[in-house]
Amino acid sequence: MSGQIGVTGLATMGANLARNLARHGHQVVVHNRTAAKTDALLEAHGDEGDFVRADSPQELVDKLEQPRTVVIMVAAGDPTDAVISEIAPLLAEGDVLVDGGNARYTDTIRRTEELGGRGVHFVGCGISGGEEGALNGPSIMPGGSAEAYAIVGPVLEDISAHVDGEPCCTHVGTDGAGHFVKMVHNGIEYADMQLIAEAYDLLRQGLGLSPAEIGDVFATWNEGDLQSYLIEITAEVLRHTDGKTGKPFVDVVLDEAEQKGTGRWTVQSALDLGTPVSGIAEAVFARALSGHVDQRKAAQKVLPGPGRDWDDQVADRDGFVESVRQALYAAKVVAYSQGFDQIARGAEANGWDVDRAALAAIWRDGCIIRAAFLDRVRQVFTDEPDLTTLLTNEYFRDAVADAQEGWRQVVAGAARHGVPAPGFASALAYYDGLRAERSPAALIQGLRDRFGSHTYRRVDAEGSFHTMWSEDRREVSA
Numbered sequence: 156m157s158g159q160i161g162v163t164g165l166a167t168m169g170a171n172l173a174r175n176l177a178r179h180g181h182q183v184v185v186h187n188r189t190a191a192k193t194d195a196l197l198e199a200h201g202d203e204g205d206f207v208r209a210d211s212p213q214e215l216v217d218k219l220e221q222p223r224t225v226v227i228m229v230a231a232g233d234p235t236d237a238v239i240s241e242i243a244p245l246l247a248e249g250d251v252l253v254d255g256g257n258a259r260y261t262d263t264i265r266r267t268e269e270l271g272g273r274g275v276h277f278v279g280c281g282i283s284g285g286e287e288g289a290l291n292g293p294s295i296m297p298g299g300s301a302e303a304y305a306i307v308g309p310v311l312e313d314i315s316a317h318v319d320g321e322p323c324c325t326h327v328g329t330d331g332a333g334h335f336v337k338m339v340h341n342g343i344e345y346a347d348m349q350l351i352a353e354a355y356d357l358l359r360q361g362l363g364l365s366p367a368e369i370g371d372v373f374a375t376w377n378e379g380d381l382q383s384y385l386i387e388i389t390a391e392v393l394r395h396t397d398g399k400t401g402k403p404f405v406d407v408v409l410d411e412a413e414q415k416g417t418g419r420w421t422v423q424s425a426l427d428l429g430t431p432v433s434g435i436a437e438a439v440f441a442r443a444l445s446g447h448v449d450q451r452k453a454a455q456k457v458l459p460g461p462g463r464d465w466d467d468q469v470a471d472r473d474g475f476v477e478s479v480r481q482a483l484y485a486a487k488v489v490a491y492s493q494g495f496d497q498i499a500r501g502a503e504a505n506g507w508d509v510d511r512a513a514l515a516a517i518w519r520d521g522c523i524i525r526a527a528f529l530d531r532v533r534q535v536f537t538d539e540p541d542l543t544t545l546l547t548n549e550y551f552r553d554a555v556a557d558a559q560e561g562w563r564q565v566v567a568g569a570a571r572h573g574v575p576a577p578g579f580a581s582a583l584a585y586y587d588g589l590r591a592e593r594s595p596a597a598l599i600q601g602l603r604d605r606f607g608s609h610t611y612r613r614v615d616a617e618g619s620f621h622t623m624w625s626e627d628r629r630e631v632s633a
């Protein structure tokens with residue numbers, strides 16, 4: 156198939172997406188605010204396909220046939236609004252504007268409404284896979300109307316990654332659905348990386364392995380249940396030696412993690428939805444803690460701990476490595492389960508019909524969280540579309556049960572030896588909270604009623620009740 160499409164914003168992601176489109180036989184009208192980026196793209200890659208240069212938004216629109224499709228590839232937030240306000244007035248009814256940035260889904264809902272008023276279809280489109288993905292086939296999560304997907308969907312499917320001939324692109328739902336799902340994808344990405352980092356830290360502190368040796372462990376793990384892009388590149392990064400100092404690369408990198416915002420948005424949205432995404436929250440907060448350098452410096456000097464001598468673990472190196480692998484696997488299943496819960500709750504709250512099986516399918520390749528395990532997740536949601544939580548599915552229930560012993564040992568060992576493992580520990584607390592027959596929330600309800608007459612419900616009667624705490628402690632119906 157071939158068609159015509161415009162791309163505005165030719166920084167690395169935009170330029171690579173334009174090249175991907177051109178390589179697939181589409182005529183690509185390329186535009187950038189500063190002409191130098193357009194020049195650079197055409198000079199270096201102009202021979203890869205049918206590029207048409209546009210030097211202004213008007214030219215971009217004029218060079219496309221109706222119904223036009225223009226993909227915006229600029230930074231999220233104000234820059235996106237600025238480009239939309241330049242291009243939208245030039246478009247005609249039935250044209251499609253695609254935002255391929257990491258927009259906040261509430262902005263996408265607003266923009267869809269604004270543009271819908273002019274008859275322009277707006278497609279808020281999550282694109283994952285980084286620079287390589289944009290060029291060679293990303294995972295694509297478009298939102299918007301079915302009508303818009305009918306126009307732009309085939310092109311997006313064409314340039315996406317494929318698994319066994321299936322495109323890693325699906326119509327996620329209306330308005331903000333695509334960007335919502337991309338946001339949660341990024342949240343899961345944060346959780347995944349935090350767990351990987353904890354596994355690395357435990358192997359280093361528990362066994363005294365070098366980064367390169369730990370890289371070898373990750374490479375082995377990448378051949379089993381944990382097989383995924385992030386595990387693969389962890390091995391690569393850990394094995395890398397700094398060219399300047401000859402030290403392990405990971406030892407010369409400042410230990411302060413940055414973030415652009417999608418993880419934080421995921422947690423903010425989860426708080427509003429009341430969905431516990433503790434794995435993602437721990438990951439966001441661990442990044443924040445890493446950046447509080449003054450507090451860390453002050454604490455290093457004065458806060459006592461148990462010392463980090465793990466002689467008992469060193470004795471059983473393979474056993475410890477296996478326990479850490481089990482902890483990583485189990486906590487990862489929890490993080491994904493929580494992420495899919497948030498997607499289900501978000502879909503419900505916003506009236507989107509999101510198919511979790513289809514999402515797992517399009518995350519199997521192209522995106523940052525691509526993993527063999529998503530094939531299984533897809534199967535589970537296909538077989539049980541109404542599944543309450545991934546963790547209760549028979550396959551994952553058994554897989555986590557098998558990993559439980561190592562997981563508990565690692566969490567206990569980390570606490571005993573003073574190694575922070577918030578991701579592993581909070582995932583385990585969530586798991587135990589989920590399976591507990593009685594939760595201590597009953598006491599919380601009692602306290603709320605005691606200090607604020609907030610009422611409670613009983614296990615043996617319908618309705619709400621209040622105890623007259625400051626009088627005769629009689630119970631009354633509320």
Ligand code: 6PG
Pocket residue numbers: 257282283284285341344413414415416417418522523
């Ligand atoms: C992707 C990535 C991509 C980007 C992250 C990085 O799916 O391709 O998630 O969107 O690399 O936004 O996020 P932080 O800078 O917040 O870690």
